[in-house]
Amino acid sequence: SNIWMGILLTGLILFLFLHDLRSTLIVALAMPVSIISTFVFLQASGFTINVMTLMGLSTSVGILVANSVVVLENIFRHKDMGNDRVEASDKGTAEIAVAVLASTLTNIVVFLPIATMTSMVGQFFKEFGLTVTYATIFSLISSFTIVPMLASRILPHKKVVTLYGRKFEATFAKFSAWYSRSLSKLMVTRKRGWAVVGLALILFVLSFFLVPFLGFELMPTMDQGNLTVTVELPQGYNLQQTAQTIETVNARLAKHKEVEHIVTNLGASGRIDKSTNIASADVRLVHYKQRKLSTTQMISVLSKDLADIPNTKIMVKTQGRFGARQGIEFFLQGQDNDKLEELKSSVLDAIKDTPGIMNLDTSTRPGRAEITIVPKRDRMSEAGAMVYDLAMAIRTAIEGTVSTQFREQGNEYDIRVSMEESSLDSPEKLGNLPVAIYGQTYLLSQLADITFSPGINKITHQDRFKSIQFTSGIAEGFTLGKVNQDINKRLDTLQLPSGYQISWGGEAEMMNETMVDMMRTFMLAILLTYMLLAAVLESFIQPLLIMATVPLALIGVFLALFLTGLSLNIFSMMAVIMLVGIVVNNAILILDYANIKRAEGMELKAAILEACEQKLKPIIMSTLAIVIGMLPMAMGVGEAGKEFRQSMGMVSIGGLVASTVLTLVIIPVLYYITHRSMKSLTK
Numbered sequence: 228s229n230i231w232m233g234i235l236l237t238g239l240i241l242f243l244f245l246h247d248l249r250s251t252l253i254v255a256l257a258m259p260v261s262i263i264s265t266f267v268f269l270q271a272s273g274f275t276i277n278v279m280t281l282m283g284l285s286t287s288v289g290i291l292v293a294n295s296v297v298v299l300e301n302i303f304r305h306k307d308m309g310n311d312r313v314e315a316s317d318k319g320t321a322e323i324a325v326a327v328l329a330s331t332l333t334n335i336v337v338f339l340p341i342a343t344m345t346s347m348v349g350q351f352f353k354e355f356g357l358t359v360t361y362a363t364i365f366s367l368i369s370s371f372t373i374v375p376m377l378a379s380r381i382l383p384h385k386k387v388v389t390l391y392g393r394k395f396e397a398t399f400a401k402f403s404a405w406y407s408r409s410l411s412k413l414m415v416t417r418k419r420g421w422a423v424v425g426l427a428l429i430l431f432v433l434s435f436f437l438v439p440f441l442g443f444e445l446m447p448t449m450d451q452g453n454l455t456v457t458v459e460l461p462q463g464y465n466l467q468q469t470a471q472t473i474e475t476v477n478a479r480l481a482k483h484k485e486v487e488h489i490v491t492n493l494g495a496s497g498r499i500d501k502s503t504n505i506a507s508a509d510v511r512l513v514h515y516k517q518r519k520l521s522t523t524q525m526i527s528v529l530s531k532d533l534a535d536i537p538n539t540k541i542m543v544k545t546q547g548r549f550g551a552r553q554g555i556e557f558f559l560q561g562q563d564n565d566k567l568e569e570l571k572s573s574v575l576d577a578i579k580d581t582p583g584i585m586n587l588d589t590s591t592r593p594g595r596a597e598i599t600i601v602p603k604r605d606r607m608s609e610a611g612a613m614v615y616d617l618a619m620a621i622r623t624a625i626e627g628t629v630s631t632q633f634r635e636q637g638n639e640y641d642i643r644v645s646m647e648e649s650s651l652d653s654p655e656k657l658g659n660l661p662v663a664i665y666g667q668t669y670l671l672s673q674l675a676d677i678t679f680s681p682g683i684n685k686i687t688h689q690d691r692f693k694s695i696q697f698t699s700g701i702a703e704g705f706t707l708g709k710v711n712q713d714i715n716k717r718l719d720t721l722q723l724p725s726g727y728q729i730s731w732g733g734e735a736e737m738m739n740e741t742m743v744d745m746m747r748t749f750m751l752a753i754l755l756t757y758m759l760l761a762a763v764l765e766s767f768i769q770p771l772l773i774m775a776t777v778p779l780a781l782i783g784v785f786l787a788l789f790l791t792g793l794s795l796n797i798f799s800m801m802a803v804i805m806l807v808g809i810v811v812n813n814a815i816l817i818l819d820y821a822n823i824k825r826a827e828g829m830e831l832k833a834a835i836l837e838a839c840e841q842k843l844k845p846i847i848m849s850t851l852a853i854v855i856g857m858l859p860m861a862m863g864v865g866e867a868g869k870e871f872r873q874s875m876g877m878v879s880i881g882g883l884v885a886s887t888v889l890t891l892v893i894i895p896v897l898y899y900i901t902h903r904s905m906k907s908l909t910k
Contacts, residue, residue, distance in 0.1 A: 236855040241296065244848045246392040250299060253377045257295040258288060260373060261365040268361040274354050282872060283358030286805070286879075288856035290334060291362060293812065293849040294327050294370035300845040302378050316379040320371065326819040329763040330812040331367040335360055336755040337808030341801065346744040347737065352801060359805075399844065406891070407840045413896050414832055420900040427779065427893050434782040441785070442794035443708020444554075445738040447870035450522050452487075452512035453546035456480065456529070457496045457505070460539055462595050464504040466494055472539055473506040479532055480510060485518040485525055487511045500685075509546070523703045530585070542586040544700060554707045555584060555699040555714065556733025560692035561726055564683065567591075567695050570727060574697065577717045583705030584714075590687050590696035597682040598654055602675045612664045612674055620662040620671065625651060654678055689730060698733070706794050711735050745800045752807045753777065760811070764818070772897050773814040776886050779893060780810045783885025784878050791877055798871045802878035809853065809879075810886040814894045816842045821898065831902055835895045843891070850887045854880050 242251040262284055274280055302319035306312060341356030413423050458473050470493055477489050488511050496507040512518060512525060520528065526543045533541045559574055561567050571589060579587060600621070602614055627645025634640075651657050658672030671677065687694045701710055718729050731739065753774065760770035784803055788795060817838050824834035860876030863869040 236858060240851050240855050241292070241848070243395070244844065244851075245299075245303070246389060246395055247383075249381050249383070250303070250378075253374055253381070254292055254295045254299055256377070257366065257369040257373055258291050261291045261362055261369050262287075264365040265358065265362045269358065272357060274358070277354070278871070279351060279355040280358045282860075282875070283355040284362065285860055285872070286355075286857065286875065287359045287362040287366075290359070290809065290853060290856075291366040291369075292852045292856070294331060294366050295374045296849045296852055297327055297330075297816065297845045298323055298370045298374050299378060300848065302375065302382075304841070306382065312382045312384065313379045316375040320375045322823070324371070325763065326816050327367070327370060329760060329815050329819070331363055332759050332763070333756050333811050333815075334363045334808040336759050337752040337805060338363070340748045340751045340755065341804060344744050344748055346740045349741065349744050349748075355801075403840050403843050406843060407836050410839055410892065410895055411832070411836055413892070414835070414899045417900045420896045423896050424893060424900070427889060430782055430889075431778045434785045437785045437789045438795075441788050442706030443738070444706045444794050444796050445734045445741065447794065447796055447798065447874055448523055448545075449870050450515045451546065452515060452522055454510040454512065454522065454526065454529070455544050455546055456508040456510060456533070457542045457544070458507065458539060459496075459541075460504040462504060462593060466503045469493060469504055469506050472536065473508065475536060476533060476541065477508060480508065480529065483525075483529070483532075485512050485520060487513045526585075526700070527703055542588065542700075544586065554701040554734055555697070555710060556731070556735060557697050557714075557718075558687075558689045558692075558694040558730045558732055559697065560689060560694045560728050560730055561724075562693060564686065564693055566724070566727070567693060570723065571695050573721060574718070577721055578697075578699075578714050581710065581713050581717060583702050583710040584699040585702045586698075586700040588698050590685060590694075590698075591683075592685070593681055595682050596679050598657060598677060599680040600657075600671075600675045600677050603673075607674050610664050610667070610669060610674065612662070612669070616662060616664060617671065617675060620660060621657075624660050689732070692728075692730075694730075696732075707734055707738060708795075711738075741797055742800075745797070745804065749800075749804050749807070752804055756807055756811060760815070764822075768901065769818055769822075769898075772894060772901065773811050773818060775894065775897060776810045776814050776890050777807055779889040780806045780882035780886035782889070783881040783883070786885065787877050787881025793874050793877055796874055798874040799878045802875040803882070805875075805879065806882040806886070810882060810890070813842075813846045813850065813887055813890045816846060817890075817894055818898060832899060835899055839891065839895050846887065846891065850883055854883055 238251055238255040241254050242248065245251055245254075265284065269276075269280060298320055301323045302315050305319040305322075306315035308315075310318060338356045338360045342353045342360070344350070344352055412419075414420055456476060458469070458476055460469055460472060473491055473493065477491060480486050480489055490509040490511075492507045492509070494503060494505065495501040496505045510529075512522065515521070518525075522545055526545065529543045530541075533543070559567060559570055561570070568591065571591065575587070575589070578584070600617070602617060607613070607617075624646045627643040629641045630644045631642050632639045633642055651660070654677040658670060658677050660671040662669050662671055662674060687696055689696075699710075701707055723729070757770045757774055760773055761767055764770060781803070784799075784806070787793075788799065793799065817835075820842055821834045821838035824837050825831065829837065857876045857879050860872040861880050862876075863873045
C-alpha cells in the first residue's frame with residue numbers, strides 16, 4: 228500500500244508541475260518499470276518478499292522518479308527553445324547525463340556500505356540496502372532509455388497551453404525571478420556571502436542542542452499487543468499453590484476489555500526457569516484499533532492491578548521478536564558466587580530508584596535448603612579414608628546398590644537395596660550412616676561435618692565468568708538510551724573489587740555495537756561520495772561544496788525528530804546515512820550546470836544565477852517527488868512494521884526539506900565566494 232500510494236502521489240505532483248498528462252505518464256511509467264525489474268535481482272540474490280525488501284522498495288519510490296524528472300524537465304526546456312521532440316530528447320538527455328549519473332552513483336555508493344554492515348542488527352539491513360541499490364540502478368537505466376524514447380514519441384509537437392498551465396507557469400516565473408533577485412543580493416560582496424554561510428553554521432550548531440531532548444533506543448517500540456506475565460512464589464510452594472495464584476492473576480487480567488485471550492504455563496517461565504513455584508501467562512490484546520491504550524500503557528495498568536497479590540513477585544513484560552524481553556540487561560561478573568551475592572545487594576541499592584526502570588530483577592534466587600557434607604581432612608587422614616569412600620557410602624545408602632538379580636521366564640530384573648528415605652532426611656540421621664574403612668566401621672559424623680545450608684538456584688556464566696544477570700523494563704515515557712545512561716552513572720560510583728566487573732548485554736549491548744557500526748557506515752558513505760564526486764567533476768574543491776549539504780540536512784533531521792517526538796533509533800540513523808547520497812543531488816545539478824555555462828564563457832555570478840534559476844524547477848519537482856513518495860511511510864500507513872517506517876520516513880522528509888531550502892541559498896553563495904577567493908589567489 229505504501230508503494231502504490233507513493234506512486235500515485237508522486238504522479239500527482241508531476242502533473243501539477245508539468246501540467247501535461249503525457250509527460251506525467253512518461254515519468255510514472257519509469258517507476259513500475261524500475262520496481263518490477265528489481266524483482267529479477269532480488270530473486271537472483273536469494274531474497275524474499277519481507278518487511279525489509281518492501282521497505283526498500285517503498286523508500287526508493289521517490290528516488291526512482293528523481294532521475295526521470297530531471298531528464299524530462301531538461302527535454303521540455305530544450306523543446307521550448309525551438310527544438311523538435313526528437314532533437315530535444317537527444318540534447319536534453321545528453322546535457323544532463325553527467326549530473327544524473329553522478330546523482331545516481333552517490334545513492335548507490337551510500338547504500339552499498341549499508342549492505343556490508345557487520346553487526347547483528349546490520350545484517351537486517353543487507354536486504355534493504357541491496358534492494359534500494361538494485362532499484363536505483365534500474366531507475367538510471369530507465370531515465371536514459373525509456374524516458375527519452377517515450378518523450379521523442381508521445382510528447383506533442385507543439386506546446387499545449389492550458390488555463391491552469393498558464394497560471395502555474397506565470398506564478399512559478401515570478402517566484403523564480405524573486406529567488407534569482409534575492410540570491411543576487413546575497414552575492415554582492417564576499418562579506419555578505421560569508422555572513423550567510425556563518426548563519427547556516429550557527430543553525431547547524433544550534434540544532435545539536437536538540438539532541439539531548441531526543442530519545443535513544445535500539446528499535447522503536449511496536450504495539451504488537453503481546454504481553455507475558457510471570458508469577459514467582461517463594462521457594463517451597465508446590466504446583467497446587469502456584470496454580471491457585473495464577474488463577475487469581477488470570478481472573479484479574481480477564482476483567483480488562485483490552486485482553487483477548489490468555490494462555491497459562493504452569494511450572495515454567497521461558498525455556499530455562501522451571502520450578503513448582505513459577506508460572507507465566509501469555510496475554511494477547513485485541514487489535515490496536517479496538518483499544519485506546521497501547522501495549523506499553525497496558526503494562527503499567529496491569530502491573531498496578533496485580534501489585535497487591537500477597538507473597539508473590541509479578542512482572543509484566545512485552546513480547547519482542549525473541550520472546551518476553553527486558554530493555555535493560557547487564558551482568559555482574561566474577562569468580563566467587565558468595566562474593567557476587569554480596570555485591571549484588573550493592574548494585575541493587577545503587578540502581579533501584581533510577582527513573583524509568585520497572586520490573587527490576589536478578590537471575591539468582593535463594594535455593595532450597597540442602598544438606599552439605601564437608602569432609603574432616605584430619606580425621607580422615609588418621610583413619611586412612613578418602614573422599615571417595617565417603618561418597619560411595621552415601622551413594623549406596625541413598626541410591627542403593629544392585630545386590631543380585633531376579634530371574635523369571637528368561638527375564639532378569641535387578642534387585643537394588645537402599646535405605647529408607649526416613650532414615651536419611653536430617654543431618655543427624657545421615658551422620659549415623661556407617662562407613663567401612665579397612666575393616667573398621669566409622670560413623671559419617673566422625674569423618675565429616677553435616678549441616679543444612681541454602682542451595683544455589685542457578686549459576687549463570689557469561690564470557691567464562693560466573694555472573695549475576697540484572698534485567699529491567701523501560702517505563703512508559705522513557706527510552707533505552709536515557710535509562711542506560713543514568714544506570715551507567717550510578718554503576719560508575721561503585722568500587723568493585725579486583726576481578727569483578729560490569730558487562731552489558733541485551734539491547735543495550737546491541738545498541739552500542741550498532742552505534743559504532745552506523746558511525747563507520749556513515750563515515751564510509753561520506754568518503755565514497757566525495758571520491759565519486761571528485762572523479763566525476765574532476766575537482767577536489769567542488770565535491771567539498773556539495774558535501775556541505777550533509778550538515779544542512781542534519782538540521783532538518785534533529786528538528787523533525789524533536790517536533791514529532793520520535794526517537795533516534797537504528798531506522799532513523801539509517802535514514803541519515805541514506806540522506807548522504809540523496810541531499811547532494813540538488814547541489815550537483817546546480818554546480819554541474821554552472822560549470823557548463825562558465826565553460827561557454829559566462830561570467831561567474833551570471834553562471835551561478837542562470838544555473839539556480841534553470842534548475843529551480845527540477846530541484847523542487849524531484850525533492851517534492853521524494854518527499855511525497857515517502858509521505859505514506861512517515862504517516863505510518865499500513866500495519867506491518869509501521870513504527871519502523873515512520874522513523875525512516877520522517878527523518879528523510881525532514882532532512883530533505885531542510886537541505887533543499889538551504890542548498891538553494893548556501894551552495895550558490897559558497898560556490899561564488901570560494902571561486903572568487905581562488906581567482907584572487909591566482910591573480
